[in-house]
Amino acid sequence: MSEGKRRYKATIDGETYTIIGQKPQEHMRVVAETVDDQLNQLKEMTKGLDKEKRAILLAINAVSDQLAMRKELNEIKEKYKQLEENQEN
Template sequence: MSEGKRRYKATIDGEIYTIVGSKPEKHMRVVAETVDEQLSQLKELTKGLDKEKRAILLAINAVSDQLTMRHELEQLKEKYEQLEQDLEN
């Protein structure tokens, strides 16, 4: 295992997973709890779908959120840079 990597065991959707990462245990716990909660919500909303399809939907939602946040961050950076330029002038 690489230096700085930690192992964390989490139960997600009734299965035990070992998560390996450099983030603190608290962060990994919150991530695992969030995934478990979102999978439970999807299970209620999509009773006909199997675990794999629910996991794919969760991944699609996560990537969509990530792209939205990335776009918002880029817009904020542009506004910040514009404000800095305005202050210099």
Template sequence: MSEGKRRFKATIDGETYTIVGSKPEKHMRVVAETVDEQLTQLKEMTKGLDKEKRAILLAINAVSDQLAMRNELNEWKEKYKQLEQTKEN
């Protein structure tokens, strides 16, 4: 394992996973708990789907949220840049 990487065991949707990453354990725990909660919600909402399809839906939701946040961040950066330019004039 490379330097700075940590191992963290998590139970997600009844399965045990070893997550390897450089983030603190608290961060990895929150991520694992969030994924588990969201999979549980999807299981309740989509009773006919198997685990793989629920995981794909979760990934789609996560990427959609990530793209929306990236767009919002870019908008804020642009507003900040405009404010800085106004301040200089």
């Protein structure tokens, strides 16, 4: 394993996974718990779907949230840039 990488074992939707990454263990724990919680919510809301389809829905939701946050961050950066330019004038 390359330097700086950590291994973390997590149980998500009843399955054990080994997650490898550079983030601290606490971060990986929160991520795994969040994924497990969201999968459990989807399981309750979509009783007819199998695990794979629920996982795809979770991925779609995660990417949608990521894109929305990226857009919001870019808007904040643009406002900040405009404020800096106005202060210079």
